Amino acid sequence: MNQNSKEKLNGVFASIKAEADRRFKQMKGDDRHNIFIGMATCGLASGAMEVRAAFEEALSETKVNAHIIPVGCLGHCYAEPLVIVDKPGSPPILYHDMTPGKARLLVKAFLEEGDPVFEHVLGAMEENDTIPSVLEFPRFSRENKIVMANSGVIDPEDVYQYIERGGYWALVKALTLAPEEIIEEILESGLRGRGGAGFLTGLKWRLVRDAREEDKIIICNADEGDPGAYMDRALLESNPHQVIEGIAIAAYAVGARRAIIYVRAEYPLAVKMIKNAIDQSKEIGLLGKGILGTNFDLDISVFQGSGAFVCGEETALIQSIQGKRGMPQPRPPYPSQRGLWGKPTVVNNVKSMASIPPIIEHGARWFRGIGTAKTPGTAIFSVVGNILHAGLVEIPMGVTLRVLIFDICGGIPDKKKFKAVQIGGPSGGCLPETFLDTQVDFDSLTEAGAMMGSGGMVVMDEDACMVDVARYFLDFTQKESCGKCTFCRIGTKHLLDILERITRGEGREGDIELLEDLSLDIREGSLCGLGKTAPNPVLTTVKYFRDEYEAHVREKRCPSMMCRALIAYYIDLEACARGCDACVGSCPTESIFTTEDRKKAIDQTSCVRCGECMTSCPPEYNAVRKVSPPALAPKIERPREG
Amino acid sequence: MDHTRETEEEALLNDIASMLAAFEKERANLIPILQMIQERHHYLSASALQMVAKHLGVSGCEVYGVATFYNQFRFYPPGKHRIRVCLGTACHLRGGDIILENFERKLGIKEAETTADREFSIDRVACVGCCALAPVAIIDDTVHGHMAPSKVEGLILGFEIEKQREKRGKQHGESKQ
Numbered sequence: 001m002n003q004n005s006k007e008k009l010n011g012v013f014a015s016i017k018a019e020a021d022r023r024f025k026q027m028k029g030d031d032r033h034n035i036f037i038g039m040a041t042c043g044l045a046s047g048a049m050e051v052r053a054a055f056e057e058a059l060s061e062t063k064v065n066a067h068i069i070p071v072g073c074l075g076h077c078y079a080e081p082l083v084i085v086d087k088p089g090s091p092p093i094l095y096h097d098m099t100p101g102k103a104r105l106l107v108k109a110f111l112e113e114g115d116p117v118f119e120h121v122l123g124a125m126e127e128n129d130t131i132p133s134v135l136e137f138p139r140f141s142r143e144n145k146i147v148m149a150n151s152g153v154i155d156p157e158d159v160y161q162y163i164e165r166g167g168y169w170a171l172v173k174a175l176t177l178a179p180e181e182i183i184e185e186i187l188e189s190g191l192r193g194r195g196g197a198g199f200l201t202g203l204k205w206r207l208v209r210d211a212r213e214e215d216k217i218i219i220c221n222a223d224e225g226d227p228g229a230y231m232d233r234a235l236l237e238s239n240p241h242q243v244i245e246g247i248a249i250a251a252y253a254v255g256a257r258r259a260i261i262y263v264r265a266e267y268p269l270a271v272k273m274i275k276n277a278i279d280q281s282k283e284i285g286l287l288g289k290g291i292l293g294t295n296f297d298l299d300i301s302v303f304q305g306s307g308a309f310v311c312g313e314e315t316a317l318i319q320s321i322q323g324k325r326g327m328p329q330p331r332p333p334y335p336s337q338r339g340l341w342g343k344p345t346v347v348n349n350v351k352s353m354a355s356i357p358p359i360i361e362h363g364a365r366w367f368r369g370i371g372t373a374k375t376p377g378t379a380i381f382s383v384v385g386n387i388l389h390a391g392l393v394e395i396p397m398g399v400t401l402r403v404l405i406f407d408i409c410g411g412i413p414d415k416k417k418f419k420a421v422q423i424g425g426p427s428g429g430c431l432p433e434t435f436l437d438t439q440v441d442f443d444s445l446t447e448a449g450a451m452m453g454s455g456g457m458v459v460m461d462e463d464a465c466m467v468d469v470a471r472y473f474l475d476f477t478q479k480e481s482c483g484k485c486t487f488c489r490i491g492t493k494h495l496l497d498i499l500e501r502i503t504r505g506e507g508r509e510g511d512i513e514l515l516e517d518l519s520l521d522i523r524e525g526s527l528c529g530l531g532k533t534a535p536n537p538v539l540t541t542v543k544y545f546r547d548e549y550e551a552h553v554r555e556k557r558c559p560s561m562m563c564r565a566l567i568a569y570y571i572d573l574e575a576c577a578r579g580c581d582a583c584v585g586s587c588p589t590e591s592i593f594t595t596e597d598r599k600k601a602i603d604q605t606s607c608v609r610c611g612e613c614m615t616s617c618p619p620e621y622n623a624v625r626k627v628s629p630p631a632l633a634p635k636i637e638r639p640r641e642g
Numbered sequence: 643m644d645h646t647r648e649t650e651e652e653a654l655l656n657d658i659a660s661m662l663a664a665f666e667k668e669r670a671n672l673i674p675i676l677q678m679i680q681e682r683h684h685y686l687s688a689s690a691l692q693m694v695a696k697h698l699g700v701s702g703c704e705v706y707g708v709a710t711f712y713n714q715f716r717f718y719p720p721g722k723h724r725i726r727v728c729l730g731t732a733c734h735l736r737g738g739d740i741i742l743e744n745f746e747r748k749l750g751i752k753e754a755e756t757t758a759d760r761e762f763s764i765d766r767v768a769c770v771g772c773c774a775l776a777p778v779a780i781i782d783d784t785v786h787g788h789m790a791p792s793k794v795e796g797l798i799l800g801f802e803i804e805k806q807r808e809k810r811g812k813q814h815g816e817s818k819q
Contacts, residue, residue: 306712
């Protein structure tokens with residue numbers, strides 16, 4: 001395939017761009033108000049649908065010329081539902097925690113009367129003289145959005161909005177270059193696969209380009225199975241076209257005419273958005289036969305994964321597309337040599353694909369200027385758990401964990417202490433406070449014993465039991481082990497059994513050493529990344545929080561009071577208010593009874609230790625206590641009936 | 643009751659048979675076919691799996707092996723109201739297992755089961771991607787964030803009241819006629 005004439009391509013694209021500009025002008029029309037509502041999954045879960053309905057109803061009763069534009073995810077999940085109101089003559093303003101009531105208020109007060117209702121404003125979306133900008137908050141200003149730059153501000157169902165903001169320009173530019181030049185540029189940029197392993201994307205492309213087989217395939221891996229990570233979903237839901245553009249550039253560079261996007265079926269909205277985006281691009285000649293008047297053809301299809309964590313591994317993913325169980329295959333041959341249907345195949349993560357257009361547009365040197373020397377570019381983390389400003393954060397590689405957790409995401413809520421951060425999901429590890437100055441990039445995190453993985457980051461405060469956290473992840477990997485390798489299949493089962501008995505208070509002397517030995521064996525004896533990394537949560541928690549394991553095994557005590565078999569709740573009779581019934585109704589097992597002097601006590605034999613009584617006890621009494629080991633709770637007999 | 647279940651199964655198989663025709667007899671179509679059946683009927687019955695095996699010319703155990711490998715597929719009919727409790731990392735840290743346990747206790751069934759009257763079924767899901775709202779439960783298509791044991795009680799009660807109201811409405815309608 002030869003490079004195409006610049007003039008001709010620019011000419012074809014100019015008419016598409018002109019249409020995008022025309023539509024944008026119409027949208028920004030003189031007296032037109034635009035209301036952008038974040039309607040990705042997390043927004044919907046927080047009630048964006050009800051907010052939209054309230055806006056629609058209120059707008060139908062007013063004369064203001066206003067339009068609702070559904071957009072994707074800004075990444076600020078803690079403040080959802082988010083709404084941006086763009087009123088002519090005022091900077092666009094971001095409103096947080098929207099409710100139907102606030103929606104009606106905004107239409108009346110702001111749209112009709114011009115009062116922006118300051119108490120509900122999060123900030124203005126751009127610098128101005130009247131309203132403080134969101135850029136004054138580190139949660140906004142410290143981010144550097146490359147991949148998610150357009151997420152949450154454009155309508156994912158409208159290809160023209162993406163084009164108006166410079167979308168598909170990189171594809172036009174790429175088509176004027178020789179494929180080899182593109183690969184050189186991507187190599188030069190130092191982009192490393194964002195799926196977790198960090199392999200150089202350009203190198204992968206070159207291997208596939210150089211393969212002798214004519215028919216080549218691109219797979220975009222959006223099988224995000226890591227519990228606690230959802231940036232791939234957010235990206236597909238918020239800006240599917242950037243992913244498509246990246247795939248198209250990759251296909252042109254390696255000489256592929258077919259591409260498959262592998263999306264989890266658990267993400268119905270993402271599937272809908274990406275399918276719609278493919279259709280739209282095809283319609284205006286950005287995909288399909290003879291793209292933009294060149295002789296480059298590309299057909300993109302969507303394959304829905306069926307929920308198997310191991311299918312994030314490229315060879316397992318390929319098996320699954322071929323209609324088999326998703327079991328990893330030995331490498332070599334690598335997919336770049338023999339992949340889907342035996343053809344040379346590029347498998348790239350969604351974020352890698354979405355990083356391609358900005359690199360082509362601004363050049364490798366620009367990309368290298370962001371992040372660290374060994375890992376240029378940005379990292380997207382989903383920071384969740386015990387954290388104030390949870391959500392998706394895109395930061396340059398190399399920022400330290402401390403800055404990310406405390407400065408950008410606001411630290412731990414409720415004045416609690418930081419205990420650990422779990423990075424990389426079930427394959428990653430837990431890092432304690434001493435590692436807070438670790439930089440986030442592939443190599444530093446792996447060195448520390450965690451893993452970049454897919455970017456899931458769970459922050460834990462002092463109430464999290466590290467033994468239980470390890471048990472939780474092993475429970476996950478054990479269920480998801482495909483069963484191929486003995487060490488992974490049976491070894492993880494044994495790890496889980498040991499961890500379960502420790503959290504039940506039945507741990508034995510020597511269990512901790514057994515955990516360590518077994519972990520190392522599983523790491524050695526497994527074929528794929530799932531097995532090799534499955535022991536990481538155990539190894540890191542044993543290494544950094546050994547005292548907690550010892551307390552469980554030797555004293556049958558859970559220091560964080562989280563393992564339910566090792567705790568008990570009781571009511572402090574001194575503090576309990578005579579005649580108060582608040583806890584009684586909250587107990588799901590009717591375990592709370594009235595003592596002879598009309599105070600309350602808990603029947604330990606039927607209590608399930610859910611903690612509801614503690615929540616429901618009025619703060620002025622605060623009479624419910626939690627102890628570990630359970631023997632510390634005083635025994636109070638239920639008075640005989642009658 | 644048994645009679646209605648039989649005809650139900652028959653209708654289901656007829657529907658699958660008509661849909662299968664659209665799929666080429668290629669092994670690669672196995673997962674898309676299973677997804678199609680699950681989407682239309684919400685579960686894969688044993689006879690449906692047999693039918694798929696026959697269509698693709700592979701053994702029944704091969705189809706069963708693939709179907710059970712993936713978490714998405716279920717092998718029993720779900721309840722009218724589907725309860726899914728998220729047990730992702732963030733939900734786990736905030737007591738997702740306690741929420742699951744409360745649903746199980748309240749309905750008298752375990753996860754991956756359906757109540758005898760087919761009103762409710764409970765499943766656990768790995769992560770629904772709303773970690774900031776943990777713990778989360780999804781009932782039918784509504785996501786309920788910041789769940790608590792007392793909310794479980796209220797939600798189930800809500801469904802029961804609605805059902806009784808419907809019943810009364812029906813009786814009322816009938817008596818009018």
